[in-house]
Amino acid sequence: MDTSLILTSLRDNLLTPIPMCFALGIFCKLIHGGIKIPKEFYYAISIYLLMSIGIIGGHELAHEYHDHGVSTIWKPALATLVLGCITPIVAYSVLRYVGRLSIADSAGIAAHYGSTSAVTYIVANDYVNNMGYKPDAYVPTLVTILECPGIAIALVIGAIGLGMEKQAKASESGGTMAADEESGGSIWEALHEVITGQSLMLMVGLLVIGFISTLVMPEKKFEVFKEFFYSKNQIFRGALCIFLLEMGLVTGERLKDLLKVGPFLVAFGILVPLVHGFLGAFLGHLAGMNLGGCTILAAIVSSASYIAAPPAVRLTLPQANPTLSMTAALGITFPFNIAIGIPIYFWMAKSLGAQ
Amino acid sequence: MDTSLILTSLRDNLLTPIPMCFALGIFCKLIHGGIKIPKEFYYAISIYLLMSIGIIGGHELAHEYHDHGVSTIWKPALATLVLGCITPIVAYSVLRYVGRLSIADSAGIAAHYGSTSAVTYIVANDYVNNMGYKPDAYVPTLVTILECPGIAIALVIGAIGLGMEKQAKASESGGTMAADEESGGSIWEALHEVITGQSLMLMVGLLVIGFISTLVMPEKKFEVFKEFFYSKNQIFRGALCIFLLEMGLVTGERLKDLLKVGPFLVAFGILVPLVHGFLGAFLGHLAGMNLGGCTILAAIVSSASYIAAPPAVRLTLPQANPTLSMTAALGITFPFNIAIGIPIYFWMAKSLGAQ
Amino acid sequence: MDTSLILTSLRDNLLTPIPMCFALGIFCKLIHGGIKIPKEFYYAISIYLLMSIGIIGGHELAHEYHDHGVSTIWKPALATLVLGCITPIVAYSVLRYVGRLSIADSAGIAAHYGSTSAVTYIVANDYVNNMGYKPDAYVPTLVTILECPGIAIALVIGAIGLGMEKQAKASESGGTMAADEESGGSIWEALHEVITGQSLMLMVGLLVIGFISTLVMPEKKFEVFKEFFYSKNQIFRGALCIFLLEMGLVTGERLKDLLKVGPFLVAFGILVPLVHGFLGAFLGHLAGMNLGGCTILAAIVSSASYIAAPPAVRLTLPQANPTLSMTAALGITFPFNIAIGIPIYFWMAKSLGAQ
Amino acid sequence: MQLHTLKKVTIVIEDNLRQSLVKKICELGATGYTCHEVQGFGSRGARSDPFANNVEIEVVCAEPVANAILTFVAHNYFENHACIAWLMDVQVVRGSRYVAS
Amino acid sequence: MQLHTLKKVTIVIEDNLRQSLVKKICELGATGYTCHEVQGFGSRGARSDPFANNVEIEVVCAEPVANAILTFVAHNYFENHACIAWLMDVQVVRGSRYVAS
Amino acid sequence: MQLHTLKKVTIVIEDNLRQSLVKKICELGATGYTCHEVQGFGSRGARSDPFANNVEIEVVCAEPVANAILTFVAHNYFENHACIAWLMDVQVVRGSRYVAS
Numbered sequence A, B, C: 001m002d003t004s005l006i007l008t009s010l011r012d013n014l015l016t017p018i019p020m021c022f023a024l025g026i027f028c029k030l031i032h033g034g035i036k037i038p039k040e041f042y043y044a045i046s047i048y049l050l051m052s053i054g055i056i057g058g059h060e061l062a063h064e065y066h067d068h069g070v071s072t073i074w075k076p077a078l079a080t081l082v083l084g085c086i087t088p089i090v091a092y093s094v095l096r097y098v099g100r101l102s103i104a105d106s107a108g109i110a111a112h113y114g115s116t117s118a119v120t121y122i123v124a125n126d127y128v129n130n131m132g133y134k135p136d137a138y139v140p141t142l143v144t145i146l147e148c149p150g151i152a153i154a155l156v157i158g159a160i161g162l163g164m165e166k167q168a169k170a171s172e173s174g175g176t177m178a179a180d181e182e183s184g185g186s187i188w189e190a191l192h193e194v195i196t197g198q199s200l201m202l203m204v205g206l207l208v209i210g211f212i213s214t215l216v217m218p219e220k221k222f223e224v225f226k227e228f229f230y231s232k233n234q235i236f237r238g239a240l241c242i243f244l245l246e247m248g249l250v251t252g253e254r255l256k257d258l259l260k261v262g263p264f265l266v267a268f269g270i271l272v273p274l275v276h277g278f279l280g281a282f283l284g285h286l287a288g289m290n291l292g293g294c295t296i297l298a299a300i301v302s303s304a305s306y307i308a309a310p311p312a313v314r315l316t317l318p319q320a321n322p323t324l325s326m327t328a329a330l331g332i333t334f335p336f337n338i339a340i341g342i343p344i345y346f347w348m349a350k351s352l353g354a355q
Numbered sequence D, E, F: 001m002q003l004h005t006l007k008k009v010t011i012v013i014e015d016n017l018r019q020s021l022v023k024k025i026c027e028l029g030a031t032g033y034t035c036h037e038v039q040g041f042g043s044r045g046a047r048s049d050p051f052a053n054n055v056e057i058e059v060v061c062a063e064p065v066a067n068a069i070l071t072f073v074a075h076n077y078f079e080n081h082a083c084i085a086w087l088m089d090v091q092v093v094r095g096s097r098y099v100a101s
């Protein structure tokens, strides 16, 4: 695992159409270029990508289930759940006690880092497949498991923290301040929003659909759906190019916010994912996942949500500044993971002995 | 043709991605989930589907024409025309004299059931192909023939009915009421709207294009269009998944209207299609169509239009309540056909002796 | 090269789905039909087409570069640059001195004819491939070279012409009129707009991406992108059908403007492209291009831009009437080229001895 | 800045009536209009799916034209169609352009 | 043409608040609303990408309802959300329909 | 509800001028704007295809800024571009925010 290998893998990872489309998007914004992807096109592609993750994941899960029952999957599922609980706590602690951010901002950002980014999953999946290490069949299921709990825990931490702060202030001022219930929706509302939100509904819905129809339909008839949603990656990767172009445009627009958020958040957006990634690779390996699987688990654990988390945080912790979390998640961690993180997680998993 | 066969065929039909996507859409609305398909994406897919039906239909028609001239097609075409004239009359009679709906509502709903639904065609086509019964090559042509006449006839019935009612009232009140010409556009306007509307323009236009270019181009060069618009069904069925997801969302939203429309309309939306379907299978068989063809003809005759008919009815019979017709067509008959109707029509056609 | 050959090639070119979709669009507008392509769908397809031209062009350029270095490409590139400088001057002279149009209108239209139309390139490319004459691998690069200079030169001509006219008027009236700097943006702004505009950013950006990743990635891994963006033309030509349908709708809408613009502009829109096409075929042949390449170069040189040029002209020469240039470019030259021009350029190139 | 006081009519109506209504609006004396798609909710329920959405049409015009448009809309569409219409005063730049002679 | 003078409230706000706000607007006594997506720029920066855009909501209603809506919006959204809201008089055809009883 | 009377400028203009115009609007003293795509018809014909459509820009601001914006628009765009612009009074919540100091 020497440096030259990392460099080669970096080059093989970076100089391919998908990351370069992301770079083109950023570049275009920097020179005030005119690429404009209609929002509806972007949404259409993201619907397609989420459905693809779901149905293909369900399809492979059905094969795994058919062959091994739940014997291979329960440990990785448990590991993922544990990771979903640890990461928001790690993130919150660092933000609040090292970075000295406000309770709301710390919890808000922690919610993003406790959840996951579907595009990071896709790129990591492509990466390990390209390296020739087919990941375990149940990995897409882990993505759906990871989506929710981290957001829930971070929001609860935020609510408790704000409650205690208010009590502290109230007892300080000696008076009895009336609780201001109106500000911010309830956590249950926010969780309902996440669980029934577009990402989870489409991924879980199509996972179930893929699972059931694989068990019921003859393999040959399922083929056409596999073709459309994944096989040979044709449409899938092409769509990803366009998707990342738009992500690059959005990121480029937000790059100037990097200056505003300050060096702490930049360091946070790089170092905490590395820690989370290591935890992911480690627990994944303990749970018996293969090299491809461990790498992907590391990548998704390290990644920060920028689709599911923002509206939930906005609803429950409106005081949290969305610029901070979006800049960290989309402007720092996402490109870091795409460009450098994934090869590092691969190397971590390999060093830990995953095969 | 015992029950277990119907049950198996039901399961094979229902537990496949396309109907399950429809169910997911309904489920999502029931739990107030957040799946949102941009309208433009939905339109894009419907344009693609209509073009596909047209160009592939034209392509196969050209082969049929090349091999047999018009000898095989004139009888089915005539049968379809006859069915397009009978079904609105049946539907109107049931609605007006059994259901006691107003003239405008009866004629408006009859216009929907006199026309046809392209998606029902597609699903039926998939179904019979999956069962291994390739339909006759000219079937897509029948879809385009069926689109119009039923709407025209229902609108004429409505206009005459309203005219007579007005006269009756006038003579009752003994006075001479001035005709209120302003209310409602003319029938010709409405027919122009249907004939030059999106569905027919795209289907007929691409049918002609597919027909001509198949006759002129070498088969090999036409291949790429066939690939895109149909072959191996790859893109086609994938697009259909997304389309039906949106249809499910819309249907789910309207499900609560089911309570409002009352039990008569629910029964109407199930029983009349069964009657129409039987007529379709019967006349199709008489006209010499094969088992696949008869099943599809039954399905399209039984189906109700929810794209071409509504604007035409709105224009000519604005007094008709669109909630009634849309709930019946989209909320009752469409899912009934997708889920249960098509296997029944298949069984009908088979029982009638079609092969 | 007798007439019957032209007629056959005409029929083979016209009676294929792509031009017939264009015709369907025009027909639909003429009968006030209801086909409506959502703007976002149109944009999505044009993004896809531009990215395709770029990435596949870069891919083939990389092979060419790998095999021959720049030895084969520098002459055609130079020829293209020369053509980009000549054509706006030819067009301006004809418009101003034969057609007696105003300086602004002449320069504005000349800017459109100095640039190029990506769709004409695609159709010409399809045409020569269908005829069995694979064009030189570097041709897509020529498209990107041709996009800009013609617009720049026409805008400079317009600015100088207007400046001189103003001076002339000022000295005539004997007074000292203050220059009215506000009207119209600077040429630099307009050029920045063209260079960083959607068409060039996407084409050049993806050309670079295709070039680099072809050199870096193993051929097999690039395959999936090739599949999505071009190979076997499947998605590509299908998308083109829909794109041309919309172009037909827009053109049909503008057909009535044909009457307004008068016979001179109609003649201009047919004859000048023929001259430009001849120059393209001639210089291309001199530069050593093959028959397919010469035909395409002729087609793109003769074609007029209707995407990149209009906003640039609007910015710098707002006095120019956009109806004139759009009608000429989109209503006359584009359909002329698609229907008749390309076979003629093919015949020209063949007559000149290209092989 | 020289401004003319004119009327602005705003109509929110079922999208499929757009084409015939704007034609009528121009016939009634308006020199132009501006429109965009909207979603809505009212006495006839939600109008926000692909099978049922609305369009909002804005027309700047003189008072008599405004009255003619509103009368037409009220007479033809109020009974059976999803529709709302309102009027307000606006200060228009080069307003005389929008008063057909 | 018989016209009623009513108020029109316009609110431009983060799109993801749309659903809960329109629900509240109806609870506060409005009989309907009309809305469409917009892009915006203000003190909280640009709101024009898929992760952050706005919606403009128009409500025709009687003055008390308008006041209730504005108070609700000001109290709940002004501190932490991208939001602007304004009020104007409009002349509404069959205006009594939009005054809930 | 404390309301400030301010002006609202509405400009409907060719979409490709959007970027430069909103930049200018902010330079002239507006604190923000809201815009959305529209289709239109006027003296320069229909503007409703992908090659030619309009944008409607709304700006809430104090009267002097409104005048400056309208003057700029009239001077720069009226002669050669598809454009209409109008002004009205609006009652704005926390209106002082939109008066740049």
Ligand SMILES: Nc1ncnc2c1ncn2[C@@H]1O[C@H](COP(=O)(O)O)[C@@H](O)[C@H]1O
Pocket (backbone or CB within 6 Å): D012, D013, D039, D040, D041, D042, D043, D044, D045, D046, D047, D054, D081, D082, D083, D084, E030, E031, E032, E033, E034, E035, E058, E059, E060, E061, E098
């Ligand atoms: N109070 C209101 N304020 C604003 N828009 C309304 C209001 N009521 C109805 N609308 C709009 O007018 C359309 C038709 O209303 P209705 O005919 O009452 O269903 C609705 O879909 C809304 O877009």
Ligand SMILES: Nc1ncnc2c1ncn2[C@@H]1O[C@H](COP(=O)(O)O)[C@@H](O)[C@H]1O
Pocket (backbone or CB within 6 Å): E012, E013, E039, E040, E041, E042, E043, E044, E045, E046, E047, E054, E081, E082, E083, E084, F030, F031, F032, F033, F034, F035, F058, F059, F060, F061, F098
């Ligand atoms: N002066 C203004 N005129 C019109 N719209 C505005 C103005 N200021 C803000 N907005 C709109 O209100 C939204 C939120 O504003 P803000 O909370 O100031 O960021 C912006 O995204 C704009 O859509």
Ligand SMILES: Nc1ncnc2c1ncn2[C@@H]1O[C@H](COP(=O)(O)O)[C@@H](O)[C@H]1O
Pocket (backbone or CB within 6 Å): D030, D031, D032, D033, D034, D035, D058, D059, D060, D061, D098, F012, F013, F039, F040, F041, F042, F043, F044, F045, F046, F047, F054, F081, F082, F083, F084
């Ligand atoms: N009377 C009008 N009422 C509303 N909008 C108008 C009116 N006239 C023109 N417009 C809008 O302003 C744009 C430019 O108008 P014009 O410069 O007259 O072509 C049109 O495309 C419409 O969007």
Ligand code: NA
Pocket (backbone or CB within 6 Å): A087, A112, A113, A114, A115, A116, A276, A300, A301, A302, A303, A304, A305
């Ligand atoms: Na994470």
Ligand code: NA
Pocket (backbone or CB within 6 Å): B087, B112, B113, B114, B115, B116, B276, B300, B301, B302, B303, B304, B305
């Ligand atoms: Na029917």
Ligand code: NA
Pocket (backbone or CB within 6 Å): C087, C112, C113, C114, C115, C116, C276, C300, C301, C302, C303, C304, C305
């Ligand atoms: Na040219």
